[in-house]
Amino acid sequence: MSTPSFEAGTFTPAPGRGPLGRMLATQVALETKLALRQGEQVLLTLIIPLALLVGLTLLRVVPLPEPRATSALGTVLALAIMSTAFTSQAISLGFDRRYGVLRRLAATAVPRWLIVCGRLGGMAAVVLVQVVVLGAVAIALGWRPGAGSPGWVLLLVVLGTAAFGAVGVLLGGSVRAEIVLALANVIWFVLLFAGGVLVPASALPGPLATVVQLLPSGALAEGLRTALAGGTPALGHVVVLLVWAVVAGGIATRTVRWS
Amino acid sequence: MSGSAGALEVRDLVVRYQGQAAVDGLDLDLAPGQVLALLGPNGAGKTTTVEVCEGLRGRDAGRVRVLGVDPAGAPDALRARLGVMPQGGGAYPGVRVREMVGLVAACSARPLDPDWLVDTLGLASCARKPYKRLSVGQQQRLALACAVVGRPELVFLDEPTASLDPQGRRLVWDLVRALRADGVAVLLTTHLMQEAETLADHIVIIDHGRAVAEGSPDTLTAAGADRELRFRAAAGMDLRLLADALPEGCSVSEPTPGSYLVEGSIDPQVLSTVTSWCARQGVLADDLRVARRSLEDVFLELTGRELRS
Numbered sequence: 001m002s003t004p005s006f007e008a009g010t011f012t013p014a015p016g017r018g019p020l021g022r023m024l025a026t027q028v029a030l031e032t033k034l035a036l037r038q039g040e041q042v043l044l045t046l047i048i049p050l051a052l053l054v055g056l057t058l059l060r061v062v063p064l065p066e067p068r069a070t071s072a073l074g075t076v077l078a079l080a081i082m083s084t085a086f087t088s089q090a091i092s093l094g095f096d097r098r099y100g101v102l103r104r105l106a107a108t109a110v111p112r113w114l115i116v117c118g119r120l121g122g123m124a125a126v127v128l129v130q131v132v133v134l135g136a137v138a139i140a141l142g143w144r145p146g147a148g149s150p151g152w153v154l155l156l157v158v159l160g161t162a163a164f165g166a167v168g169v170l171l172g173g174s175v176r177a178e179i180v181l182a183l184a185n186v187i188w189f190v191l192l193f194a195g196g197v198l199v200p201a202s203a204l205p206g207p208l209a210t211v212v213q214l215l216p217s218g219a220l221a222e223g224l225r226t227a228l229a230g231g232t233p234a235l236g237h238v239v240v241l242l243v244w245a246v247v248a249g250g251i252a253t254r255t256v257r258w259s
Numbered sequence: 260m261s262g263s264a265g266a267l268e269v270r271d272l273v274v275r276y277q278g279q280a281a282v283d284g285l286d287l288d289l290a291p292g293q294v295l296a297l298l299g300p301n302g303a304g305k306t307t308t309v310e311v312c313e314g315l316r317g318r319d320a321g322r323v324r325v326l327g328v329d330p331a332g333a334p335d336a337l338r339a340r341l342g343v344m345p346q347g348g349g350a351y352p353g354v355r356v357r358e359m360v361g362l363v364a365a366c367s368a369r370p371l372d373p374d375w376l377v378d379t380l381g382l383a384s385c386a387r388k389p390y391k392r393l394s395v396g397q398q399q400r401l402a403l404a405c406a407v408v409g410r411p412e413l414v415f416l417d418e419p420t421a422s423l424d425p426q427g428r429r430l431v432w433d434l435v436r437a438l439r440a441d442g443v444a445v446l447l448t449t450h451l452m453q454e455a456e457t458l459a460d461h462i463v464i465i466d467h468g469r470a471v472a473e474g475s476p477d478t479l480t481a482a483g484a485d486r487e488l489r490f491r492a493a494a495g496m497d498l499r500l501l502a503d504a505l506p507e508g509c510s511v512s513e514p515t516p517g518s519y520l521v522e523g524s525i526d527p528q529v530l531s532t533v534t535s536w537c538a539r540q541g542v543l544a545d546d547l548r549v550a551r552r553s554l555e556d557v558f559l560e561l562t563g564r565e566l567r568s
């Protein structure tokens with residue numbers, strides 16, 4: 001017999017569920033850290049939007065309504081939300097499923113709803129970081145926050161995150177991780193250029209312009225550009241985001257697999 | 260080992276995949292402070308059984324009570340009393356060792372100190388490494404840490420030492436013994452005979468989803484139990500007298516010259532018959548020994564010798 005390395009009583013059972021608040025806070029903090037620590041994700045969620053914000057404002061290559069910083073901010077906020085809630089969320093969900101972390105958490109005392117809330121909380125925290133960072137840089141570039149419609153901006157950010165998040169979870173939760181990785185990046189790229197984010201719907205050829213208005217990317221970007229300039233976004237754009245969030249979310253609750 | 264005081268009670272468990280029975284009428288019992296080993300080849304239904312007990316998988320028939328509660332629907336209050344070590348995986352790819360143990364600890368009311376646990380399981384040197392860069396053995400020890408950090412009453416360990424080196428395996432064995440000594444019930448699956456033999460109070464050998472044998476390590480290796488007796492003596496002795504003297508069911512032969520083999524149920528009476536026969540022949544039986552079957556013999560006999568992926 002080897003000498004026992006454990007003192008008697010070390011493992012005497014003392015089970016019980018941790019406080020819900022502590023569980024949620026720990027998971028949200030961890031998911032946020034993981035998202036902000038991973039190089040590829042940060043490139044997608046912060047570096048590219050920041051580069052575009054600076055580039056669009058300072059380089060007069062793409063025609064933008066003045067003040068350029070305001071229009072550019074609308075574009076990159078939409079992009080940043082798409083990057084976090086859709087691409088980054090889908091990819092991490094795909095690989096988290098592969099690595100069995102959801103099953104691991106499902107086998108602890110954490111209620112299932114709290115696992116979902118923890119993920120959404122992490123996503124919301126990253127969006128908050130993006131809004132603060134991009135907003136601060138935009139101010140440095142000449143954006144005047146007072147000129148916008150903050151209520152509409154907030155609503156659009158929330159609805160945009162919900163719509164893209166629902167689609168991201170739907171994608172990340174249903175197919176193999178490699179397929180999620182490929183699709184999430186390709187769709188991001190297509191939506192950036194042909195989905196009404198970088199190039200406004202009005203500058204796209206006829207039929208595409210109509211389609212783009214119905215995509216969450218087009219609706220969010222057009223809506224944010226309008227709201228940041230002090231206007232009221234088209235009701236259609238708000239409804240489009242709402243419908244995507246509800247429909248994709250509804251399908252996701254039925255199709256998403258935990259492992 | 261049964262009844263309301265049991266940590267685990269499984270009766271006639273049936274789980275089917277696409278019409279095929281993965282678990283087919285299994286019974287299990289486990290009491291607090293005991294170790295139950297599910298021993299079987301790959302694909303025997305071990306993991307499926309464990310997942311049903313953990314509440315992660317549904318069942319098609321049978322009765323399952325875990326700490327007196329039906330795990331179907333996985334009530335939160337029950338899961339708080341269980342420790343689960345899944346087979347492979349179970350962490351965010353980018354999470355650090357210490358962070359993951361901390362997350363699982365946060366799910367419990369009175370967890371063990373995560374730093375102590377990380378250190379004790381030999382993970383201190385990689386506490387800041389992301390999960391996907393750990394060796395399989397390190398990942399396995401992390402999974403073990405997550406299984407016990409919440410100070411559960413019942414622990415499920417699915418192949419806990421499958422990729423560990425001998426030191427790691429020894430550590431896990433020490434830990435299982437400590438859990439048992441502290442009154443924790445442990446259900447472990449393994450395909451390692453020695454592991455089951457060393458750790459378990461009770462072993463259930465399963466194959467194709469059915470229990471093919473069960474009992475304590477001792478009864479399993481003794482029972483059924485044709486054993487054999489071998490001895491060496493002068494070559495070419497006349498064995499007819501001995502054969503007549505042996506009880507029904509025992510036979511004697513000389514497989515190689517000078518080496519004799521008695522097969523059958525070897526009890527003290529048989530041993531005495533052999534030695535007195537030798538004495539009457541005026542030979543000294545050399546190197547006389549009763550060979551007992553190892554658990555491995557029992558296992559291979561029951562589950563067949565063909566390899567399975």
